[in-house]
Amino acid sequence: MIMDSPAQALVDLDAISGNVAALREHVAPSAVMAVVKAAGYGHGAVAAARAAIRGGARWLGVVHVAEALELRAAGVEGPLLCLMAIGSDAHAAAIGAGVDLSAGSVAMVRLVAAAAAAAGRPARLHLKADTGLSRGGATAADWPSVVDAALTAQAAGRLSVVGLWSHFASADEPGNPSVTEQLGAFGEAVAAAEKAGVTPEVRHIANTAAALLVPQARYDLVRIGGGIYGLSTLPGGAPPWLRPVMTLRARLAMVKRVPAGTGVSYGHRYVTARETTLGLLPVGYADGVPRSAAGRPLLFARGRRWPAAGTVCMDQLVIDFGDEPVAAGDEVVLFGPGDDGEATAQEWGEALGTISYEIVTGIGGRVARSYP
Numbered sequence: 001m002i003m004d005s006p007a008q009a010l011v012d013l014d015a016i017s018g019n020v021a022a023l024r025e026h027v028a029p030s031a032v033m034a035v036v037k038a039a040g041y042g043h044g045a046v047a048a049a050r051a052a053i054r055g056g057a058r059w060l061g062v063v064h065v066a067e068a069l070e071l072r073a074a075g076v077e078g079p080l081l082c083l084m085a086i087g088s089d090a091h092a093a094a095i096g097a098g099v100d101l102s103a104g105s106v107a108m109v110r111l112v113a114a115a116a117a118a119a120g121r122p123a124r125l126h127l128k129a130d131t132g133l134s135r136g137g138a139t140a141a142d143w144p145s146v147v148d149a150a151l152t153a154q155a156a157g158r159l160s161v162v163g164l165w166s167h168f169a170s171a172d173e174p175g176n177p178s179v180t181e182q183l184g185a186f187g188e189a190v191a192a193a194e195k196a197g198v199t200p201e202v203r204h205i206a207n208t209a210a211a212l213l214v215p216q217a218r219y220d221l222v223r224i225g226g227g228i229y230g231l232s233t234l235p236g237g238a239p240p241w242l243r244p245v246m247t248l249r250a251r252l253a254m255v256k257r258v259p260a261g262t263g264v265s266y267g268h269r270y271v272t273a274r275e276t277t278l279g280l281l282p283v284g285y286a287d288g289v290p291r292s293a294a295g296r297p298l299l300f301a302r303g304r305r306w307p308a309a310g311t312v313c314m315d316q317l318v319i320d321f322g323d324e325p326v327a328a329g330d331e332v333v334l335f336g337p338g339d340d341g342e343a344t345a346q347e348w349g350e351a352l353g354t355i356s357y358e359i360v361t362g363i364g365g366r367v368a369r370s371y372p
């Protein structure tokens with residue numbers, strides 16, 4: 001199966017465990033939640049979760065209930081939170097499987113309480129405050145009514161409020177004043193909830209960037225996504241003590257000599273300057289190599305970098321190797337940890353006007369993940 005796959009994403013699970021261990025030390029005494037949403041940022045949710053637990057992650061985080069149930073079905077245990085507060089037919093199943101849910105509105109608290117009744121077991125609920133991101137979560141004005149609804153449902157035996165949480169807008173911009181403002185707003189939300197009678201197990205607001213940069217943001221638990229995969233949205237990427245986990249590579253499907261003046265790939269946006277060797281790499285934008293990668297020296301083969309010549313297609317791209325003695329079957333590394341001169345996902349993000357997260361989560365389903 002893996003042998004037949006034209007492209008492979010090699011996932012270094014020991015690097016995930018090592019990154020988690022290093023992050024744990026960095027944020028101690030706070031605990032680490034390993035965020036394995038979106039198929040573990042493209043690395044494979046179950047494998048990433050297990051590796052993170054080996055590294056000392058006490059919690060796991062996903063976005064959707066289906067993602068949580070996939071982990072439980074695979075036998076992954078331990079505290080597990082669904083970050084997205086959204087109606088789901090599977091809430092009762094989630095509660096039955098010991099999955100924590102989140103609510104940032106009275107309506108969501110009631111949905112969770114009803115699902116708990118159906119499950120015949122109290123839900124574990126994290127109340128989310130909107131402290132300035134203006135995404136999910138209760139505004140300061142709505143917070144008291146959300147807390148009140150949750151305490152009412154708790155008194156009725158439907159749920160237990162185990163967490164208070166929020167999320168930053170600009171934690172990856174060092175010195176951005178919104179970070180301090182959001183910390184202040186979160187402190188007030190926590191104080192108000194505790195005064196009303198909530199006794200949370202965990203209070204959490206920090207993602208990777210905040211966990212790295214803002215010690216006051218660590219509270220009881222930090223929610224680390226990118227960092228466990230050796231990535232971050234900070235300028236310049238993750239610190240060097242975090243190791244990029246994924247290597248994307250493919251093998252040349254064929255090579256051929258062509259004369260000067262040969263138009264290459266759709267639209268002939270590239271024309272050979274002289275007689276040369278073209279190599280066909282069987283990965284394209286359906287595999288997560290963006291069309292905008294054309295012309296940028298991001299492909300590593302034979303000890304140096306090469307650009308895609310002309311348009312990146314859905315399933316393939318072409319490299320102009322000049323007189324380099326390449327052969328079908330030669331390996332091309334698209335990105336990796338950067339040890340040998342290959343690009344990193346961070347470099348891809350910078351070159352293409354996005355972030356490393358979009359690169360790794362964009363690697364398509366037909367790229368085989370392998371865990372060497």
Ligand SMILES: *Cc1c(COP(=O)(O)O)cnc(C)c1O
Pocket residue numbers: 035037083167206207208209223224225226227233
């Ligand atoms: C994805 C996500 C995280 C993890 O963010 P990173 O920058 O990858 O560490 C944390 N919290 C929430 C709510 C998220 O959605």
